[in-house]
Amino acid sequence: MGLALARACGWMRGMKLSLIPLCVLGLNLTCAPVMTRAAEGDLKKATYCHGFKEDQSPKDVAEFFNQGEPVFLSIQLKGRPKAGVVRAEFMFRDDQIAEAEVDVATVNEGVIFSFGEDTFVGFDIQPKQALPVGACYRTKVTLGGKPLGEFPFRIAPPKGATPSKLLKAALAKGADEDHKPVNETHEFDGMDKVFLAGTADLGLASWLEATWLVNGKVDDAGTRSFTLKENKEKVPFHFDFIPAGGWPAGTHEVSLQIDGQEVVREKFTVKAGAPMAGATKLTIDSSQLFRDDGKGEAGKEVKYFTTDDTELHARWKLKEAALVKGVQLVWRLLEVEGEKGQVLATADVEAGVDDEIDSSLTVKDGLPPGKYRVDLVQDGKVLDSKPFAVK
Numbered sequence: 001m002g003l004a005l006a007r008a009c010g011w012m013r014g015m016k017l018s019l020i021p022l023c024v025l026g027l028n029l030t031c032a033p034v035m036t037r038a039a040e041g042d043l044k045k046a047t048y049c050h051g052f053k054e055d056q057s058p059k060d061v062a063e064f065f066n067q068g069e070p071v072f073l074s075i076q077l078k079g080r081p082k083a084g085v086v087r088a089e090f091m092f093r094d095d096q097i098a099e100a101e102v103d104v105a106t107v108n109e110g111v112i113f114s115f116g117e118d119t120f121v122g123f124d125i126q127p128k129q130a131l132p133v134g135a136c137y138r139t140k141v142t143l144g145g146k147p148l149g150e151f152p153f154r155i156a157p158p159k160g161a162t163p164s165k166l167l168k169a170a171l172a173k174g175a176d177e178d179h180k181p182v183n184e185t186h187e188f189d190g191m192d193k194v195f196l197a198g199t200a201d202l203g204l205a206s207w208l209e210a211t212w213l214v215n216g217k218v219d220d221a222g223t224r225s226f227t228l229k230e231n232k233e234k235v236p237f238h239f240d241f242i243p244a245g246g247w248p249a250g251t252h253e254v255s256l257q258i259d260g261q262e263v264v265r266e267k268f269t270v271k272a273g274a275p276m277a278g279a280t281k282l283t284i285d286s287s288q289l290f291r292d293d294g295k296g297e298a299g300k301e302v303k304y305f306t307t308d309d310t311e312l313h314a315r316w317k318l319k320e321a322a323l324v325k326g327v328q329l330v331w332r333l334l335e336v337e338g339e340k341g342q343v344l345a346t347a348d349v350e351a352g353v354d355d356e357i358d359s360s361l362t363v364k365d366g367l368p369p370g371k372y373r374v375d376l377v378q379d380g381k382v383l384d385s386k387p388f389a390v391k
Contacts (some may be wrong), residue, residue, distance in 0.1 A: 002356060026343065041081030044118060046141060047074045056122035056341075057198040062155045067130035067205065073374045075141060075148075080157050084144035086121045089234040090300075091138050098125055104143070110338030111168040117296070118355055132227075133157045133205050136260030140226045149207050157259075161203035162231040166263040169256060179236035186267070190246040190274030197238035202228045206259055210239035213253040221351055244351030246274020276323045278354050282378060283319040290315065298358070304389040312361040315335035318354070325351040326379040329359035334387075336370030344372075 018041055048065075049058035049072045058074040069110055072387060083105050090098040102121045108332050135154035143146055172181035172195045173188065181197040196210055209225035211218055222241035239254070247270040256264045292311030293299030306314055314329070327349040347359050357376065367390045376384045 005101065016027075019089065019208045024356075031090070033111065037251060041084065041143060042078050043075065043141070043143075044078050045074075045076040046139075046149060046151050047076070048072065048151070048153055049074055052122045055224075056120035058098050064154050066135065066156055067158055068127055070127070071111035071125045071153075072232045073123045073139060073151075075123070077104070077119040077121065077143070080117065081117055081143070082108065086148075087142045088123045088126065089140040091140060093136050094133075114178075130205070131155050132260070133161075134259035135205075141255045157203055158205050160231070162201070164203045164206040164305060165201050165257060166226050166256065167199045167201065167234065169196060169264050169266070171268055172197055172264050173242070175238040179238040181238070186269065188247065188268055188270050190249070190270055190272055190277055191242070192247070192270075193242045193252070194238050194247075194252075194268060195238055195240045198256075199234050199236050200258065201233045202231075202235050202258070204228060204231050208237060209257045209260075210241075211257070212241045212243075213255065214243050215248060215250050215252065222224055243277065244325055245276035245279065245353050248277035249354070262381065274320075278323070280325045280378070282322050282324065282327075282357075282383060284376075285317045285319045286374075286386050287384060289313065289386065292360075296360075305361055305367065305391055306391055307366045309365055309390075310366050312363070313365075314361075316357045316376055316384065316386075318356060319354040321353055323351070324349055324354050327357060328355075328377045330375040330377055331359075331361045332373045332375065333367075334371040334373055336368050339370075340366070 014070060022089065047058040048062045050060040050069075051072055052074060053059050056074060056075070058072070058276065062072075073088060075088070077086070081104050085101050085103050087101040088099065089096050100123050104121070107119055107121070133155045137154060138152045140147070140148050142152050147152055157230070169311035170181045170184050171186055172184045174182035174190055175195045175197045176182055179197055181195060202208065209223065209226050212222035213219070219241075221244065224239050226237075228235070241254075249270050251267055251269050251273060253267050254264050261292065289302050289305070290298035290342040291300050291302050291309060292313065296311065298313040298315060326354050329347045329349065331344040331346070333339060333344055335341070345361055349357055349359075359374065361374075369390050371387065371389055373385050373387045374388075375382050
């Protein structure tokens, strides 16, 4: 999704907030219901539209947006609340793609009394490229941290796009060069790669995505998708996946979505799990530091680094091979004259079965003299740390 500019404005008696620029990912909108019997500062209406009037109230209400169109959201609050920040978080599924906020105290600054006027706050987003089509967007609105509501919106397919629909899908142990399933089944071994193969009618800009659930939990490493650049009937496809370390015993699932909406969910069973499946406990044997060999790889082992070193390498050896999953290396500055302690860099380790874990840090001009540390972290918990000095 493309970068966009999010802006937020509020209005009361001609007073207008300055724009609040924010670099974000794209989004879009639809219409929201009216809330009756609202108290001061409560939400009366949230309206998606194609523009604002001078007072930030909606102009030309929108029920959907086309790809690439600017998106406008008008928030109407009852009366003139004296304090609180109105915040809008625009979401694609569960991921935040944009945010902006307005301080209503600034909007209503200088107002001594009122006779029932309301406060309008406007947010607008300018996508810099087409956003994925579908109804998997929503906006979360709060005032002073208090939820005011969540409002769905959708991006419409481009003009001329034909309707998309799934024709068939099947689980199998393989797929041929035409994406047809080979050896259809719902039972697999722990080290089998599982295939979901099928056909679908897909319109211009439609996207097809597969999500794999291992014992009920989504494994993000398996998520794959593709987008159509033209209308096409009977499109053959297949997705395949095996978790790092293999499948554990149990019942698993794959979900297939078109434009973010689930069209099929297939369950399958693994009776004999892979030996390493789920065995993510790491037993540390030793840790080492290395100077670069001049080719981007670990070279001579060292006890400390110098200010001339621009490539720093760290390695942990495990007592036995294990499923390395959810692991991250964190390089930290601890004590350097004139600097506060801080994280220098983080690196996620690709999931897989291994007996050692490597990480490297690249610094253009070398590090200043001082004390440092690199942490081995798994699922947010520090398993081991390797302190070092730069001289």
